[in-house]
Amino acid sequence: MDDSNYIDLDEETLFLVSQTFKALSDPTRIRILNLLFNREFSVNEISEHLHLRQSTVSHQLRFLKNLRLVKFRREGTSIYYSHDDEHVLNVLNETIQHALHH
């Protein structure tokens, strides 16, 4: 391979990149991240706003939490989630804008 800026991706990078995009490849997760764009929401609030079952939201939040795309804080019995990765959120937002205007 004689192309100067070709980078042969190692397995770890490949896995991390694919996992990141996998997080953004599901409509439900996109809706959740899009909702969290401006401010935090509790699990129930997300569930109500997006008309999703509580367990569905919880499962997807665990997915996003494992990838460190969201963070949370407890307040009484509620748990408030907010986004935690500027880069990924920018990528998502750019692509949404791109889709909306094309």
Next chain:
Amino acid sequence: MDDSNYIDLDEETLFLVSQTFKALSDPTRIRILNLLFNREFSVNEISEHLHLRQSTVSHQLRFLKNLRLVKFRREGTSIYYSHDDEHVLNVLNETIQHALHH
């Protein structure tokens, strides 16, 4: 919803965005797009460079072609593929760089 820049995503946008990221969520497709970053390659060349079966490459190229992420031209019996979406390629490249340096 009183948050000014919250956008309730319509189904079509949601589908397009999720499909775009789905294209980038598979290691094989990432490797192919990454290979095509600098120049075009035939199906066989891709197959040899990445050590993938010809049918696997062909299947994935069809996927990428349907999303208009790659284009192709015929030359004799060979078909040369190259990338065809600057935005998506930028997003992929940014995320690869982000993963490599963090």
Next chain:
DNA sequence: TGTTTATATGAGTATATGTGCATATATGTA
């Protein structure tokens, strides 16, 4: 402690996805 409310999790299920084999299609050439 017992009850209520909020969230997390395990199991089951239906569907989606990625790959490989075998084969079809298409182009070039003898």
Next chain:
DNA sequence: TACATATATGCACATATACTCATATAAACA
């Protein structure tokens, strides 16, 4: 036309994924 080479495609199969129900866990409060 017959044959070789390159690519595409249908089918089968194993695995991954997203969702739902039921239930577990955790905090607040009477």
